Amino acid sequence: xxxFAVSRLLAPGLARPLSxxxxxxxxxxxxxxxxxxxxxxKATTLGTxxxxxxxxxxxxxxxxxxxxxxxxxxPPAELPQxxxxxxxxxxYHFHIYSHKHNTHITVTKPNRDxxxxxxxGNLGFRKANRKNYDAAYQLGAYxxxxxxxxxxxxxxxxxxxxxxxxxxxREAVVKVLMGNEGKLLRPKIVxxxxxxxxxxxxxxxxxxxxxx
Numbered sequence: 001x002x003x004f005a006v007s008r009l010l011a012p013g014l015a016r017p018l019s020x021x022x023x024x025x026x027x028x029x030x031x032x033x034x035x036x037x038x039x040x041x042k043a044t045t046l047g048t049x050x051x052x053x054x055x056x057x058x059x060x061x062x063x064x065x066x067x068x069x070x071x072x073x074x075p076p077a078e079l080p081q082x083x084x085x086x087x088x089x090x091x092y093h094f095h096i097y098s099h100k101h102n103t104h105i106t107v108t109k110p111n112r113d114x115x116x117x118x119x120x121g122n123l124g125f126r127k128a129n130r131k132n133y134d135a136a137y138q139l140g141a142y143x144x145x146x147x148x149x150x151x152x153x154x155x156x157x158x159x160x161x162x163x164x165x166x167x168x169x170r171e172a173v174v175k176v177l178m179g180n181e182g183k184l185l186r187p188k189i190v191x192x193x194x195x196x197x198x199x200x201x202x203x204x205x206x207x208x209x210x211x212x
Contacts, residue, residue, distance in 0.1 A: 090110035090111075091110060091156075091157070091158030091159055091160045091190055091191070092107065092108065092109060092110060092156045092157075092158065092159050092160070093106075093107070093108040093110075093112070093159075093160050093162055094107055094159055094160065094161045094162065094177075094185075095107070095108065095162045095164070096140075096161065096162065096163050096164065096169070096170065096173045096174075097164045097165055098136065098163075098164070098165040098166070098167035098168065098169035098170040098172075098173070099165045099167045100131060100167050100168075101130065101131050101167075102119055102120055102121065102130045102131060102167075102169075103119060103120050103130070103131075103135065103136040103139055103167060103168075103169025103170075103172070103173065104117070104118070104119045105117070105118055105119070105139055105140065105143045105173065107143065107147065107152075115147075115152060116143060116146055116147065118139060118142070118143055119139070120135040120136060120138075120139050120169070122139075123135070123138060123139055123142060131167065131168060131169075132168065133168045133169070133171070133172045134172075135169070136167075136168060136169025136170075136172035136173055137172040137173070137175065137176060139169070139172075139173070140172060140173035140175075140176030140177070140181070140182075141176050141181045144176065144177075144181050144182055144185065145181075148184070153184050153185065156185075156188055157188065158188055158190045159185060159188045159189045159190065160189070160190060160191045160192070160193065161177070161189055161191070161192045161193070162193050162194075162195050163192070163193070163194045163195070163196070164194070164195045164196050164197075165196060166196065177189075
């Protein structure tokens with residue numbers, strides 16, 4: 001008896017016919033199994049399609065919508081809207097910074113965002129001419145004219161004038177506000193403050209100059 005016949009008699013379940021071809025089975029890659037599991041889990045957790053958000057809608061959102069429509073749960077409160085600049089208590093700021101070499105004017109919103117910021121050098125004054133009274137006066141008139149052209153004066157409900165420094169431009173810009181150029185701004189001025197820096201100690205002063 002041949003060896004193949006003995007193997008068929010002893011273990012017929014293990015013997016395979018020689019004529020059949022062997023099939024090669026390829027294992028499923030792990031990333032495909034993970035993707036199928038995550039897709040199945042997502043399909044069980046997600047519910048209907050929400051046209052408002054252009055995406056799936058879960059069961060909790062559906063339950064909350066049903067309770068809200070039935071009146072058992074109050075609708076969510078709307079977020080408080082940002083307070084407008086006209087309704088805020090903080091005024092607009094008109095900064096006048098004048099020192100012995102130049103004069104700077106900066107107009108800011110109530111949230112401290114700058115609207116316009118100019119100095120005498122922006123008007124064409126050069127070197128020593130920037131510190132003169134006339135240069136600061138023209139700067140103040142020019143800034144107010146720019147505010148009128150942009151329509152910002154109508155939006156200003158309150159204005160605070162902030163002075164800094166003791167240069168010649170300090171009195172010049174104040175004269176502009178008190179004159180004909182500032183007649184639309186004067187009724188809106190609610191406060192005038194001085195923010196000149198005060199030195200407490202600090203570095204040693206320069207040696208005084210001796211003449212003669």
